[in-house]
Amino acid sequence: MTEQTAHPQERAKAAAPLWLFALTVAVLAVTDIVLWYAEGDGISAIQAYTRWTARIAFIIFALIFAASSLLVIWPNRFTGWLNANRRYLGLNFALAHIVHLGALTVYFLVTDQTPDTITLVFGGLAYVFVVLMALTSNDKSVALLRANWRRLHIGGIYYLWGVFTYTFAGNVFDDNVSALLLFVCIAIMGLCIHDRLSNR
Ligand code: HEM
Structure with missing residues (x-):
């Protein structure tokens, strides 16, 4: 989804890694099966699945967010791959x-609860961004939207x-995984700020 800074390793266009999409689908499916067996009842399983699908999406998001800073700090094959494949990682995040x-x-339908405003x-606005970013993750849109493409994605x-x-x-005191992932949120923003300041 993002094509912010052009590092040498990311300039070469990578072919779509189909295995990455297969891996994301497999992780989402296995998580569903594991939670279905691990949780006592269907509603707890669906609630846990709601939580874990967002967490899986976040792990992909964190890799995209930190990709260019990681490449500067640790230029290696993995960080080069992350940057070259940010578009496809973005599509996996959207998925x-x-x-x-x-x-x-499904969770709100089976529990009769409603999300707060x-x-x-x-x-809802975040989903508008996710859909627009996924739909414009192609060369045609980059050429057509130019500066607006950058504004949308950044x-x-x-x-x-x-x-x-x-x-x-919001869940930091109730769940250790949420606390850990909050730390990751802060860490990737720290990396990004560090990268910006040292590139001045
Ligand atoms: C209308 C939109 C949305 C609704 C109604 C919604 C609803 C929910 C619900 C019901 C849960 C499970 C909460 C629990 O376990 O008690 C959840 C978890 C979560 N959602 Fe969403 N969500 C929405 C959009 C989003 C978006 C756009 C993001 C991120 C960009 C997001 C990130 C998360 C995260 C990270 C969790 C797991 C929280 C944790 O592990 O502490 N959600 N969401």
Whole structure:
């Protein structure tokens, strides 16, 4: 989704890694099966799946967010690969996040609960960004939208960072995984700021 800074290793266009999409689908499917058996009842399983689909999406998001800073700090094959494949990582993030949308829809349908207005407004806007960013993750859109493409993708990625940070912060005292992932949110922003300041 993001094509911010052009590092030498990322200039060469990578072919779509189909195995990455297969891996994301496999991780989402295995997580569903494991939670179905691990949780006592269907509703707890769906709630846990809602949580974990967002966490899986976040792990991909964190890799995209930190990719260019990681390449500067540790230039190696892995960080080069991350940068060369940011577009495809972005599409995998969108896929996992759409599964989060599916899971939360089922959760609210089976529990008769309704999400609060703040979640609907800010979460809904985040989904508008996710869909627009996924739809414009191609060379044609980059050429057509030019500066607006950059605005959309950079604005979107920071907005999503804000929603992830806010969501993990809300559960920080209830769940150790949420606390750990909040730390990752802060760490990747720290990396990004460090990268910007040292590139001045
Ligand atoms: C209308 C939109 C959304 C609704 C209604 C919604 C609803 C939910 C629900 C019901 C859960 C499970 C909470 C629990 O376990 O008690 C959840 C978890 C989560 N959601 Fe969403 N969500 C929305 C959009 C988003 C977006 C756009 C993001 C991120 C950009 C996001 C990130 C998360 C995260 C990170 C978790 C797991 C929190 C944790 O592990 O502490 N959600 N969401």
